[in-house]
Amino acid sequence: MELTALQIVWFILIAVLWIGYLTLEGFDFGVGMLLPILGKGRDARDTEKRKRVMLNTIGPVWDGNEVWVLTAGGATFAAFPQWYATLFSGFYLALALILVALILRGMGLDYRHKVDSDTWRQRWDWAITGGSGLAALLWGVGLTNIVYGTPIRMNPAVKGDYLFDGNLFTLLGIVPLIGGLTFVGLFLTHGAFFIALKTDGEIRSDARSFGVKSGLVTAVLAVVLLLAINLKHGSLVSWVATVVAAVALLGGILMATKGREGWAFIGTFACIAFAVVAYFGALYPNAMPTSLADGASLSLAAASSTPKTLTIMTWAAVVFTPVVLAYQAWTYWVFRKRLAVHHIPDPEPVAVVK
Amino acid sequence: MDALDLARWQFAITTVYHFLFVPITIGVTALIAIMQTIWHRTGDEHWLRLTKWFGKLFMINFALGLVTGIVQEFQFGMNWSLYSRFVGDIFGAPLAFEALLAFFLESTFLGLWIFGWDRLPKKAHLASIWLVHAGTVFSAFFILAANSFMQNPVGYTFNPATNRAELDDFAAVLFNKVQLGTFPHVLFGAYMTAGLFVMGIALWHFRKQSLDRGADLSMYRKAVRLGAWVTLAASLLVIVSGDLQGKIMTEVQPMKMAAAEGLYETRASAPFSVLTVGSLDGTNAKPILEIPGLLSFLGTGSFDGTVKGINDIQKEYAAHYGGSQLTASQSYVPVIWLTYWNFRLMMGAGFLGMLFAVMALVKTRGDGVITGRMWKHIAIWAPILPVIANSFGWIFTEVGRQPWIVNGMMTVQQGVSSSVGTSSVWISMIVYTLLYGALAVVELKLLLKYIKPGAVPVEAPRDPSDRADDEPLVFAY
Numbered sequence: 001m002e003l004t005a006l007q008i009v010w011f012i013l014i015a016v017l018w019i020g021y022l023t024l025e026g027f028d029f030g031v032g033m034l035l036p037i038l039g040k041g042r043d044a045r046d047t048e049k050r051k052r053v054m055l056n057t058i059g060p061v062w063d064g065n066e067v068w069v070l071t072a073g074g075a076t077f078a079a080f081p082q083w084y085a086t087l088f089s090g091f092y093l094a095l096a097l098i099l100v101a102l103i104l105r106g107m108g109l110d111y112r113h114k115v116d117s118d119t120w121r122q123r124w125d126w127a128i129t130g131g132s133g134l135a136a137l138l139w140g141v142g143l144t145n146i147v148y149g150t151p152i153r154m155n156p157a158v159k160g161d162y163l164f165d166g167n168l169f170t171l172l173g174i175v176p177l178i179g180g181l182t183f184v185g186l187f188l189t190h191g192a193f194f195i196a197l198k199t200d201g202e203i204r205s206d207a208r209s210f211g212v213k214s215g216l217v218t219a220v221l222a223v224v225l226l227l228a229i230n231l232k233h234g235s236l237v238s239w240v241a242t243v244v245a246a247v248a249l250l251g252g253i254l255m256a257t258k259g260r261e262g263w264a265f266i267g268t269f270a271c272i273a274f275a276v277v278a279y280f281g282a283l284y285p286n287a288m289p290t291s292l293a294d295g296a297s298l299s300l301a302a303a304s305s306t307p308k309t310l311t312i313m314t315w316a317a318v319v320f321t322p323v324v325l326a327y328q329a330w331t332y333w334v335f336r337k338r339l340a341v342h343h344i345p346d347p348e349p350v351a352v353v354k
Numbered sequence: 355m356d357a358l359d360l361a362r363w364q365f366a367i368t369t370v371y372h373f374l375f376v377p378i379t380i381g382v383t384a385l386i387a388i389m390q391t392i393w394h395r396t397g398d399e400h401w402l403r404l405t406k407w408f409g410k411l412f413m414i415n416f417a418l419g420l421v422t423g424i425v426q427e428f429q430f431g432m433n434w435s436l437y438s439r440f441v442g443d444i445f446g447a448p449l450a451f452e453a454l455l456a457f458f459l460e461s462t463f464l465g466l467w468i469f470g471w472d473r474l475p476k477k478a479h480l481a482s483i484w485l486v487h488a489g490t491v492f493s494a495f496f497i498l499a500a501n502s503f504m505q506n507p508v509g510y511t512f513n514p515a516t517n518r519a520e521l522d523d524f525a526a527v528l529f530n531k532v533q534l535g536t537f538p539h540v541l542f543g544a545y546m547t548a549g550l551f552v553m554g555i556a557l558w559h560f561r562k563q564s565l566d567r568g569a570d571l572s573m574y575r576k577a578v579r580l581g582a583w584v585t586l587a588a589s590l591l592v593i594v595s596g597d598l599q600g601k602i603m604t605e606v607q608p609m610k611m612a613a614a615e616g617l618y619e620t621r622a623s624a625p626f627s628v629l630t631v632g633s634l635d636g637t638n639a640k641p642i643l644e645i646p647g648l649l650s651f652l653g654t655g656s657f658d659g660t661v662k663g664i665n666d667i668q669k670e671y672a673a674h675y676g677g678s679q680l681t682a683s684q685s686y687v688p689v690i691w692l693t694y695w696n697f698r699l700m701m702g703a704g705f706l707g708m709l710f711a712v713m714a715l716v717k718t719r720g721d722g723v724i725t726g727r728m729w730k731h732i733a734i735w736a737p738i739l740p741v742i743a744n745s746f747g748w749i750f751t752e753v754g755r756q757p758w759i760v761n762g763m764m765t766v767q768q769g770v771s772s773s774v775g776t777s778s779v780w781i782s783m784i785v786y787t788l789l790y791g792a793l794a795v796v797e798l799k800l801l802l803k804y805i806k807p808g809a810v811p812v813e814a815p816r817d818p819s820d821r822a823d824d825e826p827l828v829f830a831y
Contacts, residue, residue, distance in 0.1 A: 055831040060465035063420065067457040073427050074450035081442020081518075088431025088438070089771035095428055096782040100789060103421040107793060110417035113831045114800055155772055159517040161439055163773045305443045309521045313447060316454060324458045331462055334473050337823065345826040 003285055003301055006310040010079040011300055013317055015280040017075055019273045021068035022139070023190075026272055027265075028062045030191015031055070032105060032132025033184070035125055038195060038207055049341040050203050051125070055109065056344070057198040060335050062109060064328055066102070078313055082162060082303040083287040086152065090164020091142055094171055098138045105131025116347040136187045137180040144179025145171050147229055147279045149291035152298055162288070162298045175228045182225045185218030186249075186275070190268040193252065197261040200340040208256050211264065215253040222249065226275070229282050233289065237281030245274035358770045360779040361433040364786070366752075368425050370745050371790050375419030377744050380494060380541070381548020382412045383487040385584060390480055399814070400573035407809035408552060413468065414800050418793060420461075425786065427453075433779065437759050437769030444510050444521045445500055448528070452496035460489030471815045472828040479815075494544070495537055502533035505755060506606040507763050519763065532606060535599035542595060543704075543747070545588035547740035550707050553581030553714055554736030559808045561730065564723035571723070573809060578718050585711035592704065597652070604653035604661065607761060609671070609686060610754035612664045613693040615649050620663040624649040628698070664690075680764050688756040696750035703743035710736050 003011075031054050039051035058065075077084040088095060108127035112120075151170060155161035192211030196204050226242040252267015283289070288298040304310070355363075386408050393401035427449060431438050438445075466474060467482040474482065509526030510519045521527070556577035563571040604611045617624055626648035627641040647657035654661065668686050675681035710732050717724050755761060759769040815828065 052831060056827065059831045060469040062465075064458065064462040064465055066424075067453060067461050070424065070427055070457055071450065071453035073431075074446065074453040076446075077431065077438065077442055078446030078450040081446055082439050084431045084442060084446070085435035085439040085771075088428060089433070089435035089774050092432055092771075092774050092778045093781065095432060096778075096785065099425050099428060100785060102424055103789060103793075106421040107417055107796075109831065110413065111796070111800065114414070115803070158436060158772060161436065161517075161772065165773070167775075167778075305446070306520045308524075309443050309447055312521075312524050313450060316451060320454050324454065324462075328458070328462055331466055334466065334470065339827075342824055343827050343830070345828075345830055 004307065006307055006314065007300055007304045009314060010075070010304075010310055011280070011284065014072060014075055014079065015276055017068055017072035018143075018280075019276045021065070021072055022276060023269050023272045024065035024068060025062070026136075026187045026268075027191045027194035028058045028065055029132040029136040030187040030189070031058050031195060032109075032128045032191075033136065033188055034191050034195065034207075034210070035129050038192070038203060038210060046341070048121070049344050052113075052344045053199055053203060053339050053341055054195055055112070055128075056339055057195060059109070061328075061331055063106075064331065066106070075313070079305055079310060080287055080300065080303040081305060082160070082298060083300075086162045086164055086288060086298055086303075087146065090150065090152075090166070091145070091171065093168040094138055094142055098135055098142070101131040101134040101138065103131075104128075105135065113347070132187075133184065136184045140180035140183025141171060141176045143183075143279060144176040144225070144229070145173070146288055147233065147283050148173070148175050148179075149232070149289040151292050151295060152288050152290040153292060153295040160302075162296065162302070164288075165292070165295070175225065178221060178225045178228070182218060182221040185214055185221055186268065186272060189215040189218050189249075189252075190265075190272060193256060193261060193265040193268050196256070197265045198338055200338040203341075204261075204338075208259070208261065208264070211268075212253055212256050215249060215256070215268070219246070219249050219253070222246065222271075222275070226278055229278070233282040235281050235284065237284070238278045239281075241274045241277035241281055245271045245278060248274060355776075357774060357776045357779050358767060360776060360783060361770050361774075362766065364433060364779060364783045365429065366749075367783070367790070368422065368429065368786060369752075370748065371794075372419065372422040372426055373744060373748055374741055375415050375422070376494075377540075377544035377547040377740070378415050378551055379412070379419050380487075380490040380544035381546070381584075382408060382415070382551060383483060383490055384545060385548050385552050385580065386412060387480075387483045387487050388580070390483055394476065394480055399811075400570075400576055400809075402814065403573065403809040403812055404556075404577050406812050407804075409468075410804050411555070411801060414797060414804065416464070418797055422790070432782075433771055433774065434759070434769050435771040435773070437764065440518045440764060440769065441503070441760060442518070444507075444519060444527060445503060447521070447524065448496040448500040448503075452493050456489045456493035456496060458489075460486055460493065463489065469827075469829055472821055473818050475817065476815070491541065494541055498537045498540055499528050499530065499533050502530040502536055503527055504758075504760050505536075505751070506530055506532040506602075507760050519760075531602050532599075535595055535602050539592060539595040539599055542588045542591040543740070543744055546585050546592055546704070546707065547744060549581045549583075549585030549588055549711065550740050551581070551737045553578050553585060553711060554733045555805055556581060557714060557724070557729065557733040557736065558805070560718070561724045561733065564725050570808070575718050577809075578714055582711040582714045582718075585707065586715065589704065589708040589711070600652040601655060607754065608662045609664065609667045609688065610693070610751075611649075611653050612662060612667060613688045613690055613754050614697040614750070615661075616664075616690050616694045617649065617661060618664045620660065620666045622650065622660045623647040623658045624653075624661040626652065675762070680768050681762070683757045683765050683767070686757060688754050692753045693750055696746040696753065700743045700746040700750060703739045703746065707736065707739040707743070710739075 035051055035054060039047055039054060041047040041050045104127040108124040108131065112124035151165040152162055153165050155163045189211050192207045192214060195207035196211060223246060230238055230242055248267050248270035252264045252271065255267055256264035285300050286297045287300050287303040290297045386405055389401050389405040393405060463482045463485040467479065467486060470479050470482060508530050509521065509523035511522050513520045556574045560574035560578050563574055615626060623646065625644045625646045628643040630641045650659040650661055651657050653659060664687055671686040757765045759766040
């Protein structure tokens with residue numbers, strides 16, 4: 001089946017939503033994972049202040065960042081219902097784990113500061129760091145699986161339906177696992193450059209030098225990963241995007257060594273964005289390629305909604321996406337000032353009440 | 355239990371749990387916006403203190419509503435993949451709209467409101483909380499449009515070539531007649547919930563201040579009266595919209611209306627039993643208190659109207675739907691004792707909450723004080739009652755829809771995921787349930803901790819231009 005222009009538009013829009021999600025929540029995940037590393041101070045008091053500086057860099061924005069994945073999910077449901085159905089039922093336990101990770105992390109961010117007790121804070125630190133790390137890893141494993149191929153076949157019992165013929169362990173192949181580690185490394189680096197950009201004092205330089213180190217390790221992983229994907233499913237778009245992503249990452253690291261934090265952050269931002277382009281470029285024209293010899297790939301055409309639904313959705317996207325982008329950008333402008341330990345107030349008096 | 359039963363339980367558990375927090379979020383953002391607006395207009399410090407206090411309580415509640423909401427969007431595909439593929443062309447769009455128009459607005463401006471007290475100009479800060487509220491209302495609209503499609507599918511045609519339902523008329527889906535009753539009912543129910551939340555919590559402190567002759571008596575009086583007035587106004591609109599829903603339900607889901615009363619035989623001037631004894635499912639019911647003709651009135655608008663009984667509808671449905679795999683079912687009768695009692699508990703809890711609001715309004719007039727022990731219980735039950743009413747209302751609505759996943763179009767059995775095994779659903783359900791349970795305990799403790807000290811005095815926010823760059827933040831994680 002030939003793809004229509006509307007179907008291609010929606011494939012691109014879903015890629016855009018994933019770019020929005022991974023570039024934005026990517027640094028939230030990074031900040032969460034870096035809490036025990038960059039949060040370490042000279043003493044307990046300094047450690048606590050540093051952690052709070054880090055958490056406050058994402059405080060006003062993390063929730064808005066997370067909405068990108070809800071929109072990606074909703075848009076997939078509306079534009080490619082069979083993709084949504086096959087993917088979400090197929091990757092069942094992996095997604096359930098992601099949900100648990102996101103729940104723990106979100107509760108940690110919202111509740112950590114609400115009680116002035118070390119034990120309380122320690123527990124939520126675990127939730128934030130563990131949740132961020134697990135979500136980053138599993139998004140990497142999951143998205144890589146989609147592109148690399150999974151056991152997809154037609155459902156013999158229901159006309160038009162496609163099934164994932166595997167379980168959680170089917171998803172733990174070597175390339176997807178490299179994908180998971182690459183996401184973790186990329187988000188650590190992205191988060192470190194974000195902290196370097198948004199803070200001042202010791203933590204700023206610590207973040208910068210951490211980002212350089214984690215970035216170099218990530219670069220090696222990313223090259224292996226994207227080569228593996230391109231050699232199997234490569235297209236012109238995915239090869240070009242891979243090269244751009246690699247250059248962006250290396251450029252970002254170089255800028256960090258020169259103390260140019262804004263450019264370093266743009267580097268990892270662009271690297272994540274073009275990595276998503278490479279993934280989607282390799283995926284096209286499928287929604288879920290099959291890894292089975294006797295299976296059937298789920299094509300975008302077979303997964304798609306009707307032209308009517310796609311048209312309505314296109315109008316909504318054209319009108320409202322710029323509005324959303326404008327007010328989200330404005331939020332970043334409002335909270336543009338760098339934070340340092342002296343900005344952190346003492347715990348609220350109400351929270352001390354026993 | 356097989357994967358189907360488990361998926362049902364999982365949907366019930368996660369959805370009822372999620373909806374404990376949703377109406378408070380919708381309603382309380384409106385009340386906080388009103389409080390902050392009054393503070394802007396009058397400069398009365400009491401309203402600022404109340405705004406900040408209820409703001410904190412709201413955020414404790416919102417956190418759980420937010421994280422459990424992600425599960426909601428994912429589980430259609432996870433547990434109900436055949437449903438998702440069958441109706442995605444219609445059902446997916448409202449969900450995408452909800453994320454794009456509502457969730458972004460809600461979460462972005464909430465971040466601005468929470469962290470923006472010293473960063474935004476006063477008016478922009480006030481506008482933020484109103485925009486958060488607008489986001490919650492949009493969200494309710496779109497998700498209820500999606501749910502209304504399941505109660506009364508409209509605006510679609512079945513395409514045998516693709517083996518799925520396809521969109522015909524999006525406006526018909528958004529303005530489904532079921533939606534026109536449901537959306538106001540849920541929205542005003544949320545305002546009622548928030549009214550009683552604010553009233554009950556403030557009432558606790560009002561009584562304490564009455565007993566101790568505290569200096570903040572007049573502040574809590576304001577909060578009690580605001581909450582009570584909102585409750586009263588909202589509950590009247592809940593009744594009006596509920597009545598409208600009853601009429602529409604009788605027309606499009608007659609089985610659900612019959613199940614609400616346990617009415618087995620078709621009859622004219624059908625009575626409404628307030629209370630019955632006998633068997634739970636009404637097969638051998640002995641009514642204790644019965645209002646003649648009321649069911650007919652609820653369903654048809656006339657005390658003599660004819661309401662169809664369960665047995666007749668069952669026969670009719672078996673003949674009409676029995677032939678196709680998508681619609682065939684052994685029985686088209688929902689679990690009667692659940693629908694019967696949930697319907698009554700919903701209304702009972704709602705009316706009791708309304709009564710509390712009237713009592714509070716009478717007692718707090720002028721210089722009136724509240725000292726009686728009974729009021730302690732009213733203060734505790736006021737926020738709980740509407741939460742019960744909301745839950746029972748939804749359990750009634752969804753159980754009453756059974757065995758359909760989409761009324762008259764597809765049974766629940768036909769919508770369950772085809773490739774998800776029993777063990778997967780067991781694992782996820784145990785994990786969610788344990789996690790949700792633990793978080794509920796934490797949430798409740800935290801709420802009580804923050805309710806206890808009351809609306810403490812706060813520093814007046816300053817304009818961002820008056821603040822030095824190195825000053826500590828007013829609000830920080």
